[in-house]
Amino acid sequence: MDMQNRPGAKTGSGGMASISDAKIERNERLRRLHIETADVSNDPYIMRNHLGSFECRLCLTLHTNEASYLAHTTGKKHQTNLHRRQLREQKDNANLPQPKIRLPKRQNPKIGRPGYRVIKQKDPETGQKSLLFDIEYPEIEPKVQPRYRIMSAYEQKVEQADDKYQYLLFAAEPYETVAFKVPNMEIDYSDGKYFETWDKDKRKFTLQVFFKDKRINSRKVESAVAAQK
Structure with missing residues:
Protein backbone atom coordinates (compact mmCIF):
# COMPACT_ATOMS: atom_id res chain seq x y z
CA MET A 1 0.00 0.00 0.00
CA LYS A 91 -28.62 50.72 28.11
CA ASP A 92 -27.75 53.19 30.88
CA ASN A 93 -26.93 55.92 28.36
CA ALA A 94 -30.25 55.35 26.62
CA ASN A 95 -32.08 56.17 29.88
CA LEU A 96 -30.20 59.44 30.37
CA PRO A 97 -31.91 62.72 29.37
CA GLN A 98 -31.16 63.40 25.73
CA PRO A 99 -29.78 66.81 24.74
CA LYS A 100 -32.30 69.21 23.32
CA ILE A 101 -32.27 69.45 19.56
CA ARG A 102 -31.75 73.00 18.41
CA LEU A 103 -33.80 73.79 15.37
CA PRO A 104 -32.07 75.94 12.77
CA LYS A 105 -33.12 79.56 12.79
CA ARG A 106 -35.33 80.72 10.00
CA GLN A 107 -33.43 82.42 7.22
CA ASN A 108 -36.38 84.46 5.95
CA PRO A 109 -36.59 87.75 7.89
CA LYS A 110 -39.89 89.32 8.84
CA ILE A 111 -40.93 92.29 6.71
CA GLY A 112 -43.13 94.05 9.24
CA ARG A 113 -46.79 94.12 10.17
CA PRO A 114 -49.57 93.70 7.63
CA GLY A 115 -52.12 96.40 6.96
CA TYR A 116 -55.43 95.93 8.76
CA ARG A 117 -58.86 97.38 9.40
CA VAL A 118 -61.20 96.57 12.30
CA ILE A 119 -64.90 97.43 12.13
CA LYS A 120 -67.20 97.28 15.17
CA GLN A 121 -70.71 96.06 14.40
CA LYS A 122 -73.96 95.33 16.19
CA ASP A 123 -76.83 93.09 15.17
CA PRO A 124 -79.95 95.32 15.10
CA GLU A 125 -82.24 92.40 15.93
CA THR A 126 -80.36 90.60 18.70
CA GLY A 127 -78.12 93.40 19.91
CA GLN A 128 -75.06 91.14 19.64
CA LYS A 129 -71.76 92.91 19.19
CA SER A 130 -69.33 91.77 16.53
CA LEU A 131 -65.95 92.62 15.04
CA LEU A 132 -64.94 92.47 11.38
CA PHE A 133 -61.20 92.11 10.67
CA ASP A 134 -59.63 92.82 7.27
CA ILE A 135 -55.93 91.88 7.20
CA GLU A 136 -53.94 92.68 4.04
CA TYR A 137 -50.92 90.58 2.99
CA PRO A 138 -49.72 91.97 -0.38
CA GLU A 139 -46.33 90.21 -0.19
CA ILE A 140 -47.42 86.92 1.35
CA GLU A 141 -45.33 83.88 0.43
CA PRO A 142 -46.66 81.61 -2.33
CA LYS A 143 -48.99 78.79 -1.26
CA VAL A 144 -49.32 80.32 2.23
CA GLN A 145 -52.76 81.02 3.68
CA PRO A 146 -53.17 83.28 6.72
CA ARG A 147 -54.22 81.65 9.97
CA TYR A 148 -55.71 82.94 13.18
CA ARG A 149 -56.12 81.65 16.69
CA ILE A 150 -57.53 82.76 20.03
CA MET A 151 -55.13 83.33 22.92
CA SER A 152 -56.14 83.71 26.55
CA ALA A 153 -54.92 86.64 28.61
CA TYR A 154 -52.72 84.31 30.64
CA GLU A 155 -50.84 82.97 27.61
CA GLN A 156 -49.47 86.34 26.50
CA LYS A 157 -46.53 88.00 28.26
CA VAL A 158 -46.85 91.56 26.92
CA GLU A 159 -49.53 92.94 29.24
CA GLN A 160 -50.68 92.14 32.73
CA ALA A 161 -53.21 89.32 32.54
CA ASP A 162 -56.83 90.45 32.71
CA ASP A 163 -59.50 87.76 32.45
CA LYS A 164 -61.94 90.29 30.99
CA TYR A 165 -60.10 90.07 27.67
CA GLN A 166 -58.71 87.57 25.20
CA TYR A 167 -56.59 88.02 22.07
CA LEU A 168 -57.10 87.26 18.38
CA LEU A 169 -53.82 86.51 16.60
CA PHE A 170 -53.29 86.59 12.82
CA ALA A 171 -50.19 85.09 11.21
CA ALA A 172 -48.79 84.64 7.69
CA GLU A 173 -45.21 84.47 6.45
CA PRO A 174 -43.19 86.63 6.03
CA TYR A 175 -45.20 89.13 8.08
CA GLU A 176 -45.07 89.62 11.82
CA THR A 177 -47.94 88.19 13.83
CA VAL A 178 -50.51 90.80 14.86
CA ALA A 179 -52.77 90.50 17.90
CA PHE A 180 -56.03 92.25 18.80
CA LYS A 181 -57.44 92.59 22.30
CA VAL A 182 -61.12 91.60 22.35
CA PRO A 183 -63.72 90.88 25.07
CA ASN A 184 -63.37 87.52 26.78
CA MET A 185 -66.74 86.29 25.59
CA GLU A 186 -67.78 83.10 23.85
CA ILE A 187 -67.77 83.35 20.06
CA ASP A 188 -71.03 82.59 18.28
CA TYR A 189 -70.32 80.07 15.49
CA SER A 190 -73.92 79.79 14.28
CA ASP A 191 -74.83 80.37 10.63
CA GLY A 192 -74.58 83.97 9.52
CA LYS A 193 -72.68 85.02 12.61
CA TYR A 194 -69.22 83.69 11.89
CA PHE A 195 -67.26 83.59 8.67
CA GLU A 196 -63.69 83.77 7.39
CA THR A 197 -62.44 84.19 3.82
CA TRP A 198 -59.09 84.44 2.05
CA ASP A 199 -59.16 86.47 -1.15
CA LYS A 200 -56.11 85.23 -3.11
CA ASP A 201 -56.44 87.93 -5.75
CA LYS A 202 -56.61 90.86 -3.35
CA ARG A 203 -54.51 88.98 -0.79
CA LYS A 204 -56.86 89.96 2.00
CA PHE A 205 -57.97 87.80 4.91
CA THR A 206 -61.38 88.59 6.42
CA LEU A 207 -62.78 87.33 9.70
CA GLN A 208 -66.10 88.19 11.33
CA VAL A 209 -66.93 87.13 14.88
CA PHE A 210 -70.05 87.68 16.96
CA PHE A 211 -69.91 87.39 20.73
CA LYS A 212 -72.54 85.61 22.79
CA ASP A 213 -73.97 87.95 25.41
CA LYS A 214 -75.51 86.23 28.42
CA ARG A 215 -77.47 89.37 29.29
CA ILE A 216 -79.18 89.35 25.90
CA ASN A 217 -80.08 85.67 26.28
CA SER A 218 -81.52 86.25 29.75
CA ARG A 219 -83.68 89.12 28.46
CA LYS A 220 -84.98 86.84 25.70
CA VAL A 221 -85.98 84.25 28.28
CA GLU A 222 -87.74 86.88 30.41
CA SER A 223 -89.61 88.19 27.37
CA ALA A 224 -90.71 84.68 26.40
CA VAL A 225 -91.98 83.99 29.91
CA ALA A 226 -93.85 87.29 30.00
CA ALA A 227 -95.45 86.56 26.65
CA GLN A 228 -96.74 83.22 27.90
CA LYS A 229 -98.42 84.89 30.83
Missing part, protein backbone atom coordinates in the same frame (compact mmCIF):
# COMPACT_ATOMS: atom_id res chain seq x y z
CA ASP A 2 1.31 3.44 -0.94
CA MET A 3 1.38 5.37 2.34
CA GLN A 4 3.42 8.28 1.04
CA ASN A 5 0.72 9.73 -1.20
CA ARG A 6 -2.15 9.02 1.22
CA PRO A 7 -3.84 12.28 2.49
CA GLY A 8 -2.96 13.00 6.11
CA ALA A 9 -0.06 10.50 6.12
CA LYS A 10 3.07 11.40 8.08
CA THR A 11 6.23 10.12 6.40
CA GLY A 12 9.64 11.28 7.39
CA SER A 13 9.70 14.72 9.06
CA GLY A 14 6.88 16.34 7.01
CA GLY A 15 3.10 15.96 6.73
CA MET A 16 -0.14 17.67 5.80
CA ALA A 17 -1.42 20.14 8.42
CA SER A 18 -5.17 20.01 9.01
CA ILE A 19 -7.41 23.08 8.65
CA SER A 20 -8.04 23.20 12.41
CA ASP A 21 -4.31 23.15 13.13
CA ALA A 22 -3.75 26.04 10.73
CA LYS A 23 -6.54 28.03 12.41
CA ILE A 24 -5.08 27.42 15.86
CA GLU A 25 -1.65 28.47 14.68
CA ARG A 26 -3.06 31.64 13.09
CA ASN A 27 -4.96 32.61 16.25
CA GLU A 28 -1.85 32.02 18.35
CA ARG A 29 0.18 34.19 15.98
CA LEU A 30 -2.39 37.01 16.24
CA ARG A 31 -2.46 36.68 20.03
CA ARG A 32 1.33 37.00 20.26
CA LEU A 33 1.22 40.02 17.94
CA HIS A 34 -1.42 41.65 20.13
CA ILE A 35 0.67 41.09 23.25
CA GLU A 36 3.77 42.54 21.60
CA THR A 37 2.06 45.68 20.29
CA ALA A 38 -0.54 46.37 23.01
CA ASP A 39 -0.16 49.36 25.34
CA VAL A 40 -1.55 48.75 28.83
CA SER A 41 -1.10 52.39 29.87
CA ASN A 42 -4.51 53.25 28.36
CA ASP A 43 -6.29 50.14 29.63
CA PRO A 44 -8.88 51.18 32.25
CA TYR A 45 -9.18 47.67 33.69
CA ILE A 46 -5.55 46.90 34.59
CA MET A 47 -4.39 47.64 38.13
CA ARG A 48 -1.09 46.94 39.85
CA ASN A 49 -1.39 45.88 43.49
CA HIS A 50 1.06 46.32 46.37
CA LEU A 51 2.69 42.97 45.64
CA GLY A 52 3.66 44.00 42.13
CA SER A 53 1.13 41.73 40.45
CA PHE A 54 -1.44 42.86 37.93
CA GLU A 55 -5.19 42.59 38.43
CA CYS A 56 -8.02 42.78 35.92
CA ARG A 57 -10.72 44.92 37.50
CA LEU A 58 -13.26 43.72 34.97
CA CYS A 59 -12.82 39.98 35.54
CA LEU A 60 -11.25 40.13 39.05
CA THR A 61 -8.31 37.95 37.97
CA LEU A 62 -4.65 38.11 39.13
CA HIS A 63 -1.63 38.06 36.78
CA THR A 64 2.09 37.91 37.47
CA ASN A 65 3.18 40.28 34.68
CA GLU A 66 1.92 42.42 31.80
CA ALA A 67 2.32 39.65 29.26
CA SER A 68 0.10 37.40 31.33
CA TYR A 69 -2.52 40.15 31.64
CA LEU A 70 -2.43 40.86 27.90
CA ALA A 71 -2.85 37.17 27.15
CA HIS A 72 -5.89 37.24 29.46
CA THR A 73 -7.44 40.17 27.54
CA THR A 74 -7.53 38.08 24.37
CA GLY A 75 -9.31 35.22 26.12
CA LYS A 76 -13.00 34.38 26.02
CA LYS A 77 -13.75 35.39 29.62
CA HIS A 78 -12.40 38.92 29.29
CA GLN A 79 -14.01 39.49 25.89
CA THR A 80 -17.38 38.23 27.18
CA ASN A 81 -17.27 40.50 30.24
CA LEU A 82 -16.19 43.42 28.05
CA HIS A 83 -19.15 42.88 25.72
CA ARG A 84 -21.59 42.66 28.65
CA ARG A 85 -20.26 45.88 30.12
CA GLN A 86 -20.63 47.69 26.79
CA LEU A 87 -24.24 46.54 26.51
CA ARG A 88 -24.96 47.71 30.06
CA GLU A 89 -23.40 51.13 29.39
CA GLN A 90 -25.42 51.52 26.21
Whole structure:
Protein backbone atom coordinates (compact mmCIF):
# COMPACT_ATOMS: atom_id res chain seq x y z
CA MET A 1 0.00 0.00 0.00
CA ASP A 2 1.31 3.44 -0.94
CA MET A 3 1.38 5.37 2.34
CA GLN A 4 3.42 8.28 1.04
CA ASN A 5 0.72 9.73 -1.20
CA ARG A 6 -2.15 9.02 1.22
CA PRO A 7 -3.84 12.28 2.49
CA GLY A 8 -2.96 13.00 6.11
CA ALA A 9 -0.06 10.50 6.12
CA LYS A 10 3.07 11.40 8.08
CA THR A 11 6.23 10.12 6.40
CA GLY A 12 9.64 11.28 7.39
CA SER A 13 9.70 14.72 9.06
CA GLY A 14 6.88 16.34 7.01
CA GLY A 15 3.10 15.96 6.73
CA MET A 16 -0.14 17.67 5.80
CA ALA A 17 -1.42 20.14 8.42
CA SER A 18 -5.17 20.01 9.01
CA ILE A 19 -7.41 23.08 8.65
CA SER A 20 -8.04 23.20 12.41
CA ASP A 21 -4.31 23.15 13.13
CA ALA A 22 -3.75 26.04 10.73
CA LYS A 23 -6.54 28.03 12.41
CA ILE A 24 -5.08 27.42 15.86
CA GLU A 25 -1.65 28.47 14.68
CA ARG A 26 -3.06 31.64 13.09
CA ASN A 27 -4.96 32.61 16.25
CA GLU A 28 -1.85 32.02 18.35
CA ARG A 29 0.18 34.19 15.98
CA LEU A 30 -2.39 37.01 16.24
CA ARG A 31 -2.46 36.68 20.03
CA ARG A 32 1.33 37.00 20.26
CA LEU A 33 1.22 40.02 17.94
CA HIS A 34 -1.42 41.65 20.13
CA ILE A 35 0.67 41.09 23.25
CA GLU A 36 3.77 42.54 21.60
CA THR A 37 2.06 45.68 20.29
CA ALA A 38 -0.54 46.37 23.01
CA ASP A 39 -0.16 49.36 25.34
CA VAL A 40 -1.55 48.75 28.83
CA SER A 41 -1.10 52.39 29.87
CA ASN A 42 -4.51 53.25 28.36
CA ASP A 43 -6.29 50.14 29.63
CA PRO A 44 -8.88 51.18 32.25
CA TYR A 45 -9.18 47.67 33.69
CA ILE A 46 -5.55 46.90 34.59
CA MET A 47 -4.39 47.64 38.13
CA ARG A 48 -1.09 46.94 39.85
CA ASN A 49 -1.39 45.88 43.49
CA HIS A 50 1.06 46.32 46.37
CA LEU A 51 2.69 42.97 45.64
CA GLY A 52 3.66 44.00 42.13
CA SER A 53 1.13 41.73 40.45
CA PHE A 54 -1.44 42.86 37.93
CA GLU A 55 -5.19 42.59 38.43
CA CYS A 56 -8.02 42.78 35.92
CA ARG A 57 -10.72 44.92 37.50
CA LEU A 58 -13.26 43.72 34.97
CA CYS A 59 -12.82 39.98 35.54
CA LEU A 60 -11.25 40.13 39.05
CA THR A 61 -8.31 37.95 37.97
CA LEU A 62 -4.65 38.11 39.13
CA HIS A 63 -1.63 38.06 36.78
CA THR A 64 2.09 37.91 37.47
CA ASN A 65 3.18 40.28 34.68
CA GLU A 66 1.92 42.42 31.80
CA ALA A 67 2.32 39.65 29.26
CA SER A 68 0.10 37.40 31.33
CA TYR A 69 -2.52 40.15 31.64
CA LEU A 70 -2.43 40.86 27.90
CA ALA A 71 -2.85 37.17 27.15
CA HIS A 72 -5.89 37.24 29.46
CA THR A 73 -7.44 40.17 27.54
CA THR A 74 -7.53 38.08 24.37
CA GLY A 75 -9.31 35.22 26.12
CA LYS A 76 -13.00 34.38 26.02
CA LYS A 77 -13.75 35.39 29.62
CA HIS A 78 -12.40 38.92 29.29
CA GLN A 79 -14.01 39.49 25.89
CA THR A 80 -17.38 38.23 27.18
CA ASN A 81 -17.27 40.50 30.24
CA LEU A 82 -16.19 43.42 28.05
CA HIS A 83 -19.15 42.88 25.72
CA ARG A 84 -21.59 42.66 28.65
CA ARG A 85 -20.26 45.88 30.12
CA GLN A 86 -20.63 47.69 26.79
CA LEU A 87 -24.24 46.54 26.51
CA ARG A 88 -24.96 47.71 30.06
CA GLU A 89 -23.40 51.13 29.39
CA GLN A 90 -25.42 51.52 26.21
CA LYS A 91 -28.62 50.72 28.11
CA ASP A 92 -27.75 53.19 30.88
CA ASN A 93 -26.93 55.92 28.36
CA ALA A 94 -30.25 55.35 26.62
CA ASN A 95 -32.08 56.17 29.88
CA LEU A 96 -30.20 59.44 30.37
CA PRO A 97 -31.91 62.72 29.37
CA GLN A 98 -31.16 63.40 25.73
CA PRO A 99 -29.78 66.81 24.74
CA LYS A 100 -32.30 69.21 23.32
CA ILE A 101 -32.27 69.45 19.56
CA ARG A 102 -31.75 73.00 18.41
CA LEU A 103 -33.80 73.79 15.37
CA PRO A 104 -32.07 75.94 12.77
CA LYS A 105 -33.12 79.56 12.79
CA ARG A 106 -35.33 80.72 10.00
CA GLN A 107 -33.43 82.42 7.22
CA ASN A 108 -36.38 84.46 5.95
CA PRO A 109 -36.59 87.75 7.89
CA LYS A 110 -39.89 89.32 8.84
CA ILE A 111 -40.93 92.29 6.71
CA GLY A 112 -43.13 94.05 9.24
CA ARG A 113 -46.79 94.12 10.17
CA PRO A 114 -49.57 93.70 7.63
CA GLY A 115 -52.12 96.40 6.96
CA TYR A 116 -55.43 95.93 8.76
CA ARG A 117 -58.86 97.38 9.40
CA VAL A 118 -61.20 96.57 12.30
CA ILE A 119 -64.90 97.43 12.13
CA LYS A 120 -67.20 97.28 15.17
CA GLN A 121 -70.71 96.06 14.40
CA LYS A 122 -73.96 95.33 16.19
CA ASP A 123 -76.83 93.09 15.17
CA PRO A 124 -79.95 95.32 15.10
CA GLU A 125 -82.24 92.40 15.93
CA THR A 126 -80.36 90.60 18.70
CA GLY A 127 -78.12 93.40 19.91
CA GLN A 128 -75.06 91.14 19.64
CA LYS A 129 -71.76 92.91 19.19
CA SER A 130 -69.33 91.77 16.53
CA LEU A 131 -65.95 92.62 15.04
CA LEU A 132 -64.94 92.47 11.38
CA PHE A 133 -61.20 92.11 10.67
CA ASP A 134 -59.63 92.82 7.27
CA ILE A 135 -55.93 91.88 7.20
CA GLU A 136 -53.94 92.68 4.04
CA TYR A 137 -50.92 90.58 2.99
CA PRO A 138 -49.72 91.97 -0.38
CA GLU A 139 -46.33 90.21 -0.19
CA ILE A 140 -47.42 86.92 1.35
CA GLU A 141 -45.33 83.88 0.43
CA PRO A 142 -46.66 81.61 -2.33
CA LYS A 143 -48.99 78.79 -1.26
CA VAL A 144 -49.32 80.32 2.23
CA GLN A 145 -52.76 81.02 3.68
CA PRO A 146 -53.17 83.28 6.72
CA ARG A 147 -54.22 81.65 9.97
CA TYR A 148 -55.71 82.94 13.18
CA ARG A 149 -56.12 81.65 16.69
CA ILE A 150 -57.53 82.76 20.03
CA MET A 151 -55.13 83.33 22.92
CA SER A 152 -56.14 83.71 26.55
CA ALA A 153 -54.92 86.64 28.61
CA TYR A 154 -52.72 84.31 30.64
CA GLU A 155 -50.84 82.97 27.61
CA GLN A 156 -49.47 86.34 26.50
CA LYS A 157 -46.53 88.00 28.26
CA VAL A 158 -46.85 91.56 26.92
CA GLU A 159 -49.53 92.94 29.24
CA GLN A 160 -50.68 92.14 32.73
CA ALA A 161 -53.21 89.32 32.54
CA ASP A 162 -56.83 90.45 32.71
CA ASP A 163 -59.50 87.76 32.45
CA LYS A 164 -61.94 90.29 30.99
CA TYR A 165 -60.10 90.07 27.67
CA GLN A 166 -58.71 87.57 25.20
CA TYR A 167 -56.59 88.02 22.07
CA LEU A 168 -57.10 87.26 18.38
CA LEU A 169 -53.82 86.51 16.60
CA PHE A 170 -53.29 86.59 12.82
CA ALA A 171 -50.19 85.09 11.21
CA ALA A 172 -48.79 84.64 7.69
CA GLU A 173 -45.21 84.47 6.45
CA PRO A 174 -43.19 86.63 6.03
CA TYR A 175 -45.20 89.13 8.08
CA GLU A 176 -45.07 89.62 11.82
CA THR A 177 -47.94 88.19 13.83
CA VAL A 178 -50.51 90.80 14.86
CA ALA A 179 -52.77 90.50 17.90
CA PHE A 180 -56.03 92.25 18.80
CA LYS A 181 -57.44 92.59 22.30
CA VAL A 182 -61.12 91.60 22.35
CA PRO A 183 -63.72 90.88 25.07
CA ASN A 184 -63.37 87.52 26.78
CA MET A 185 -66.74 86.29 25.59
CA GLU A 186 -67.78 83.10 23.85
CA ILE A 187 -67.77 83.35 20.06
CA ASP A 188 -71.03 82.59 18.28
CA TYR A 189 -70.32 80.07 15.49
CA SER A 190 -73.92 79.79 14.28
CA ASP A 191 -74.83 80.37 10.63
CA GLY A 192 -74.58 83.97 9.52
CA LYS A 193 -72.68 85.02 12.61
CA TYR A 194 -69.22 83.69 11.89
CA PHE A 195 -67.26 83.59 8.67
CA GLU A 196 -63.69 83.77 7.39
CA THR A 197 -62.44 84.19 3.82
CA TRP A 198 -59.09 84.44 2.05
CA ASP A 199 -59.16 86.47 -1.15
CA LYS A 200 -56.11 85.23 -3.11
CA ASP A 201 -56.44 87.93 -5.75
CA LYS A 202 -56.61 90.86 -3.35
CA ARG A 203 -54.51 88.98 -0.79
CA LYS A 204 -56.86 89.96 2.00
CA PHE A 205 -57.97 87.80 4.91
CA THR A 206 -61.38 88.59 6.42
CA LEU A 207 -62.78 87.33 9.70
CA GLN A 208 -66.10 88.19 11.33
CA VAL A 209 -66.93 87.13 14.88
CA PHE A 210 -70.05 87.68 16.96
CA PHE A 211 -69.91 87.39 20.73
CA LYS A 212 -72.54 85.61 22.79
CA ASP A 213 -73.97 87.95 25.41
CA LYS A 214 -75.51 86.23 28.42
CA ARG A 215 -77.47 89.37 29.29
CA ILE A 216 -79.18 89.35 25.90
CA ASN A 217 -80.08 85.67 26.28
CA SER A 218 -81.52 86.25 29.75
CA ARG A 219 -83.68 89.12 28.46
CA LYS A 220 -84.98 86.84 25.70
CA VAL A 221 -85.98 84.25 28.28
CA GLU A 222 -87.74 86.88 30.41
CA SER A 223 -89.61 88.19 27.37
CA ALA A 224 -90.71 84.68 26.40
CA VAL A 225 -91.98 83.99 29.91
CA ALA A 226 -93.85 87.29 30.00
CA ALA A 227 -95.45 86.56 26.65
CA GLN A 228 -96.74 83.22 27.90
CA LYS A 229 -98.42 84.89 30.83
